[in-house]
Amino acid sequence: MPTRQITLNDIAAKLNVSAVTISKALRGHPDISKETTKLVKKVAAELGYSPNFMARNLSSRKSNTIGVVIPKIAHHFFSSIIEHIYNYAFEHNYEIILTVSQENAERERKHLQTLLSMRVDGIIISITQETSDPSIFEMVKSRGVPLVHMDRIPITENTNTVIVDDRGGAIKAIQYAIDLGYRKIAHFAGIPSINIGMERLNGYKDALVKNGIEVNENWILQGDFGENSGYNSFMKLYNENNLPELIFTVTYPVALGVYMAAREVGIRIPQDIDIICFGNSEVQQFLFPPLSCVNQHTDKLAAKSMEVMIENIENKDEFEPKHIVIDTDLILRGTCISYNRS
Amino acid sequence: MPTRQITLNDIAAKLNVSAVTISKALRGHPDISKETTKLVKKVAAELGYSPNFMARNLSSRKSNTIGVVIPKIAHHFFSSIIEHIYNYAFEHNYEIILTVSQENAERERKHLQTLLSMRVDGIIISITQETSDPSIFEMVKSRGVPLVHMDRIPITENTNTVIVDDRGGAIKAIQYAIDLGYRKIAHFAGIPSINIGMERLNGYKDALVKNGIEVNENWILQGDFGENSGYNSFMKLYNENNLPELIFTVTYPVALGVYMAAREVGIRIPQDIDIICFGNSEVQQFLFPPLSCVNQHTDKLAAKSMEVMIENIENKDEFEPKHIVIDTDLILRGTCISYNRS
DNA sequence: TTGAAAGCGCTAACAG
DNA sequence: CTGTTAGCGCTTTCAA
Numbered sequence: 176m177p178t179r180q181i182t183l184n185d186i187a188a189k190l191n192v193s194a195v196t197i198s199k200a201l202r203g204h205p206d207i208s209k210e211t212t213k214l215v216k217k218v219a220a221e222l223g224y225s226p227n228f229m230a231r232n233l234s235s236r237k238s239n240t241i242g243v244v245i246p247k248i249a250h251h252f253f254s255s256i257i258e259h260i261y262n263y264a265f266e267h268n269y270e271i272i273l274t275v276s277q278e279n280a281e282r283e284r285k286h287l288q289t290l291l292s293m294r295v296d297g298i299i300i301s302i303t304q305e306t307s308d309p310s311i312f313e314m315v316k317s318r319g320v321p322l323v324h325m326d327r328i329p330i331t332e333n334t335n336t337v338i339v340d341d342r343g344g345a346i347k348a349i350q351y352a353i354d355l356g357y358r359k360i361a362h363f364a365g366i367p368s369i370n371i372g373m374e375r376l377n378g379y380k381d382a383l384v385k386n387g388i389e390v391n392e393n394w395i396l397q398g399d400f401g402e403n404s405g406y407n408s409f410m411k412l413y414n415e416n417n418l419p420e421l422i423f424t425v426t427y428p429v430a431l432g433v434y435m436a437a438r439e440v441g442i443r444i445p446q447d448i449d450i451i452c453f454g455n456s457e458v459q460q461f462l463f464p465p466l467s468c469v470n471q472h473t474d475k476l477a478a479k480s481m482e483v484m485i486e487n488i489e490n491k492d493e494f495e496p497k498h499i500v501i502d503t504d505l506i507l508r509g510t511c512i513s514y515n516r517s
Numbered sequence: 518m519p520t521r522q523i524t525l526n527d528i529a530a531k532l533n534v535s536a537v538t539i540s541k542a543l544r545g546h547p548d549i550s551k552e553t554t555k556l557v558k559k560v561a562a563e564l565g566y567s568p569n570f571m572a573r574n575l576s577s578r579k580s581n582t583i584g585v586v587i588p589k590i591a592h593h594f595f596s597s598i599i600e601h602i603y604n605y606a607f608e609h610n611y612e613i614i615l616t617v618s619q620e621n622a623e624r625e626r627k628h629l630q631t632l633l634s635m636r637v638d639g640i641i642i643s644i645t646q647e648t649s650d651p652s653i654f655e656m657v658k659s660r661g662v663p664l665v666h667m668d669r670i671p672i673t674e675n676t677n678t679v680i681v682d683d684r685g686g687a688i689k690a691i692q693y694a695i696d697l698g699y700r701k702i703a704h705f706a707g708i709p710s711i712n713i714g715m716e717r718l719n720g721y722k723d724a725l726v727k728n729g730i731e732v733n734e735n736w737i738l739q740g741d742f743g744e745n746s747g748y749n750s751f752m753k754l755y756n757e758n759n760l761p762e763l764i765f766t767v768t769y770p771v772a773l774g775v776y777m778a779a780r781e782v783g784i785r786i787p788q789d790i791d792i793i794c795f796g797n798s799e800v801q802q803f804l805f806p807p808l809s810c811v812n813q814h815t816d817k818l819a820a821k822s823m824e825v826m827i828e829n830i831e832n833k834d835e836f837e838p839k840h841i842v843i844d845t846d847l848i849l850r851g852t853c854i855s856y857n858r859s
Numbered sequence: 860t861t862g863a864a865a866g867c868g869c870t871a872a873c874a875g
Numbered sequence: 876c877t878g879t880t881a882g883c884g885c886t887t888t889c890a891a
Contacts, residue, residue, distance in 0.1 A: 180636075180660070182884060193862045198886065206860065223656070228634045229580070230884035233571040233867050248603070254596040261590070261617045265624070270631065273615050275603045282607070289612065292570045294522075314565070318522070434803050456800075461776050463805025524868055535878050540870060550876060572868035575883050 181224045189218060201226070232294065240270040241484055242290030244300040246278045246327070251427070251456035252473060253301070256325075259477030260299070267485060269296075278303045284311055297321035297484045302329055304366050304399055321487035321494075325480045328370050335487060337480045337499040341371050341453070344469040344503035345378025348423060348451050351505060353386050356514030357421045357449070361394035363408045363433070365425035372400075375425050375453055394419055398429065405432025413440055418448055420516055427454040430466055444510060451511040464509030475501045523566045531560060543568070574636065582612040583826055584632035586642040588620045588669070593769070593798035594815060595643070598667075601819030602641070609827060611638075620645045626653055639663035639826045644671055646708050646741055663829035663836075667822045670712050677829060679822045679841040683713050683795070686811040686845035687720025688727075690765060690793050693847060695728050698856030699763045699791070703736035705750045705775070707767035714742075717767050717795055736761055740771065747774025755782055760790055762858055769796040772808055786852060793853040806851030817843045 183194040183201075190197070192211075200207045200215035201224075207215075232238045243260060245253050257273065264271045272295055276283035280303050290298055298320060300312075309329040315322050316334065323335040352360060362379045365372030376395065383390050396411065398404030405424055409432065412418050424430040430452035437444055444450055445464060452468045459466040479499045487494050525536040525543075532539070534553075542549045542557035543566075549557075574580040585602060587595050599615065606613045614637055618625035622645050632640055640662060642654075651671040657664050658676065665677040694702060704721045707714030718737065725732050738753065740746030747766055751774065754760050766772040772794035779786055786792055787806060794810045801808040821841045829836050 180884095184884080194885080195862055195887090196860090198884095199861090202886095208860065211860085223660075225630065225633045225660070227575070227636060227884055229571045229575040229636060230867090231886075233569070233575055233869090234884075234886040236867070236886095238571075247600075248590075249593065249596040249600045251591065254591040258589075258591045258617065262619070270635075271615075273613075275600065277604070288567065289570075291567045293612075294569060294571055318565075318567070431800070431803050458773070458798075458800045458804075461773050461805075462800075462803050522868090526868080536868085537870080537879080538877060540868095541877090544870090548876060553876085569868050572883090573870075575885090576868075576870045578870095578883070 180227065181219075181222045182227070186215065186219055186222060186224060189222075190215065236294075238270075238294050238296055239268065240272055240293070240295045241481070241488075242272045242274065242293065242295035242298040244274050244276055244283060244286050244290070244298065246276050246283075246301060246303045248275050251458070252454055252471070255473040256301075256477045259474045260481060263478055263481040267481070269481075269485070276303050278305065280305045280307070287311055287315060291315065291318060291320065295320070296488045297323070299323045299325055299480050299484055301325045301327045302369070303327075304369065307368065319491070321484060321491065323480050323484045323487070326371065326476060330370075333496050335483050335497050337476060337483060337497075338370065338501065339471045339476065340500050340503055341374035342378035342381065344453060344471070345375045345423070346382045347503060347505055348453070348469050348511075349379055349382035350386070352421055352423070352451065352511055353382065353388070355511070356516075358388055359394075359419040360388075360421045360423060361391075361396065361412065361419040363396050363398060363405055363422060363424040363429050365398065365400045365404075365429075367397065372425060379423060393417060398425075400426045400428065402428045402432040402435070405429035406436045407432070409433045409436035410440075413442070418442070420514075421449045421451065421511065424450065424452040427452050427456050427459065427466070427468065430468075431462075434462065434466075445512075446515075449511050455506055459506075460508055462509075467505070467507045467510045467512065469503050470506045471503055472501055522569065523561075523564045524569070528557065528561055528564060528566060531564075532557065578636075580612075580636050580638055581610065582614055582635070582637045583823070583830075584614045584616065584635065584637035584640040586616050586618055586625060586628050586632070586640065588618050588625075588643060588645045590617050593800070594796055594813070597815040598643075598819045601816045602823060605820055605823040609823070611823075611827070618645050620647065622647045622649070629653055629657060633657065633660060633662065637662070638830045639665070641665045641667055641822050641826055643667045643669045644711070645669075646711065649710065661833070663826060663833065665822050665826045665829070668713065668818060672712075675838050677825050677839050679818060679825060679839075680712065680843065681813045681818065682842050682845055683716035684720035684723065686795060686813070687717045687765070688724045689845060689847055690795070690811050690853075691721055691724035692728070694763055694765070694793065694853055695724065695730070697853070698858075700730055701736075701761040702730075702763045702765060703733075703738065703754065703761040705738050705740060705747055705764060705766040705771050707740065707742045707746075707771075709739065714767060721765060735759060740767075742768045742770060744770045744774040744777070747771035748778045749774070751775045751778035752782075755784070760784070762856075763791045763793065763853065766792065766794040769794050769798050769801065769808070769810065772810075776804065776808075787854075788857075791853050797848055801848075802850055804851075809847070809849045809852045809854065811845050812848045813845055814843055 183197045187194040200212040274286035309331045364376045396408035455470040525539045528539045529536040542554040616628035706718045738750035797812040
C-alpha cells in the first residue's frame with residue numbers, strides 16, 4: 176500500500192495518550208471521560224480514521240457478520256429475500272456476506288468453507304437443488320457456528336429452520352380450485368428430495384384426497400424449479416393429448432414455462448387451460464393473463480431467519496433450535512378465478 | 518467461543534515443526550518439500566483446519582476481496598449484474614462483499630465506510646438516484662483503494678468507469694422506430710442528474726433532430742426509474758388527451774407502469790399506443806404484449822467492471838483510469854414492430 | 860480514569 | 876528446505 180491507513184497509534188501519538196485510550200474512547204467505553212472521548216472522536220474524524228475490522232475482529236473474536244448462502248440471485252424470490260435480509264442487518268448493525276451457490280452443491284460447500292474462514296458469527300442458508308449430503312452442515316455446527324436453514328432445507332434434525340408452510344399453501348390453492356369446480360388438476364412438481372418440492376406435492380395430494388378426488392400419477396410431472404421444466408412438462412401432456420383443466424406449478428418460473436409452451440401451441444390461458452403457481456413476483460400482474468399464486472411473504476421469511484440467527488448468536492449456550500413456519504396466502508389475479516369449462 | 522478453532526500452531530505441534538512451515542506448506546510455497554506439504558495438508562484436513570482470513574489478511578495486508586455497492590437488488594438489471602459479478606469473482610478467486618444502498622445516499626456513504634474498514638482491495642459501485650456529492654469517492658481513492666464506477670456514475674474525472682452506451686442505445690431505438698414510420702414519440706425520462714437518465718434523453722433528442730422531427734417538450738416527462746413514474750407519466754398525458762404514438766421509457770419498470778396504466782384506462786398496446794423501453798429482463802417475453810427493448814448486456818458490464826478492477830488492483834502504481842463503454846442491441850418482441858396507426 | 864503487557868492467528872523477511 | 880523474529884492493528888485483562 177502506498178498510502179498507509181491511519182491507526183489507533185497515529186491518533187494516540189497526536190494526542191499523547193495510549194492507543195488503549197483511543198480504542199476505548201472510540202467505542203464509547205465508560206472508562207473514558209466525556210471530554211477525552213469527544214476529543215478523540217474529533218481527531219479521529221479529522222484524520223479520516225477508519226477502524227480496521229480485521230484487526231478488531233481478530234482480537235475480539237467477534238465479527239458482527241452473518242454469512243448467507245443462496246442458490247440463485249437473479250430470481251425474484253431470492254433477490255427479494257436478500258433485499259430484506261440486508262435491510263434487517265443494516266438496522267441491527269450486522270454485516271452480510273452473501274455467497275451464491277448457483278445450484279451447485281460443490282460450490283455451496285466451498286462457500287461454506289469460506290464463510291467459516293471469514294469467521295462469520297452465523298450462517299443462513301438455502302440449499303441447492305442437488306444438495307444431498309448434510310454432513311457439511313453438521314460440520315458447521317460442530318465448529319460452534321449458529322446455522323439457520325431457510326426455505327430450502329435438508330433433512331437434518333436439531334438445526335434452526337425457517338420455512339414457508341408449503342404443504343398448507345398447496346392445500347390452500349388446490350382446495351380453492353376445487354371449490355371453484357376444478358377436478359382435473361395436474362401438478363408440475365419440483366425436485367422431491369428438497370422439502371419445498373416434497374411438501375407442495377404432498378399438499379396437492381392431500382387436498383385431492385380430502386375431496387375424494389383420485390390422484391392421477393400421470394398428472395404429477397416431476398421436474399425442477401425452472402422455466403424449461405414447465406415448458407417440457409406442458410409439452411409432454413400436450414403431446415399425450417392428456418391436458419388437465421388446471422395446472423398447479425411448484426414455482427413461478429415453471430409457470431412461465433407453461434405460458435410459453437401454451438402460446439407456442441395455441442392453447443389459451445385461462446380459457447383452454449387454467450393455471451396457478453406457488454410463489455409470487457411483482458411482474459405476475461403484468462403477464463397475460465395476470466398469474467394467480469400462493470404468496471410466500473419473503474419479508475417475514477427474511478426477518479424471522481435473521482431474528483432466529485441473532486438470538487442464537489447472542490445466546491449460544493442455552494439455545495434450543497427453533498422451527499418457524501411462515502404462513503401463506505392466495506393472490507388472485509387473472510388465472511384460476513372461475514371454472515368455465517365447456 | 519466454546520469450541521476453539523484449529524490454528525497453525527495446533528498442526529505444527531502435532532507434526533513437531535514450526536507454524537511457519539505449516540503456513541507455507543498450506544499455501545503451496547515452493548520452499549517446502551513435496552512430502553512435507555502433502556503431510557501437512559493431510560493433517561490439516563483431518564483436523565478440520567480452516568484458515569483464519571482475518572489473521573491472514575491482517576498480516577498480509579491483502580484481502581482478495583472486492584466490495585460492491587448497488588442501489589437495489591430485487592430488480593432484474595442489478596440482480597443479473599450481481600450474479601455475473603459473483604461468478605466472475607468465483608472464477609478468479611476473489612470474494613465479494615455486497616452492500617445495498619436502497620437508493621439512499623446516506624446509506625451508500627455508510628456502506629463505503631464499512632467497505633473501507635473491511636479493507637477490501639477495491640470497490641465497484643453503481644450510485645443511487647440521489648447521490649449528488651462526489652467527495653466521498655475522492656476520499657475512497659485518496660485512501661488508495663481502486664474504484665470502478667459502473668452503469669450509474671457520478672460526474673467525476675479520473676476514475677474507472679464501465680457504462681452502457683446509453684445515448685447510442687436510445688438513438689438505436691428511436692431511429693428504428695422512426696424508420697418504422699413513427700413520428701409522435703414521447704420519452705418517459707429518468708432522473709437527469711444521473712448519467713443514464715441524461716444520456717438516454719440525449720439520445721432520444723439526437724435521433725429526433727437528426728431526422729428533422731421537432732422535439733416536443735410536453736412529450737418529455739421527467740420522473741425516476743420506477744413503476745410509479747411510468748404510471749404517473751402515462752396518466753398525465755392521458756388526462757391531457759395528449760398521448761403520442763409511441764412511448765420510449767428510460768427503464769423497464771417504467772414500462773411496466775405504463776402497461777398498468779394503459780390497461781386501467783382501456784388503451785391497448787400496441788394497437789392504440791406502442792412502446793419500447795431501455796433495459797432487458799427475461800420476463801418481458803411473458804408480458805402481453807411481449808415488450809421490446811434496448812438490451813444492455815449485463816454480463817459484459819459485470820465482467821468488464823471486474824476485469825478493470827482486478828487490473829487496477831494488481832497494477833496499482835502505474836494504472837491509468839479506464840473508460841469502458843458497452844454496446845447495446847435491440848430485442849424486438851411484441852411491441853414496436855410495425856407502424857399501423859389509422 | 861488511564862495505560863502496560865499480552866496475545867488474537869497469521870505471514871514476511873531473513874538466517875541457518 | 877526449515878525456523879526465528881517481528882510485527883499486522885486491535886482488544887482484553889489487570890495494575891496503577
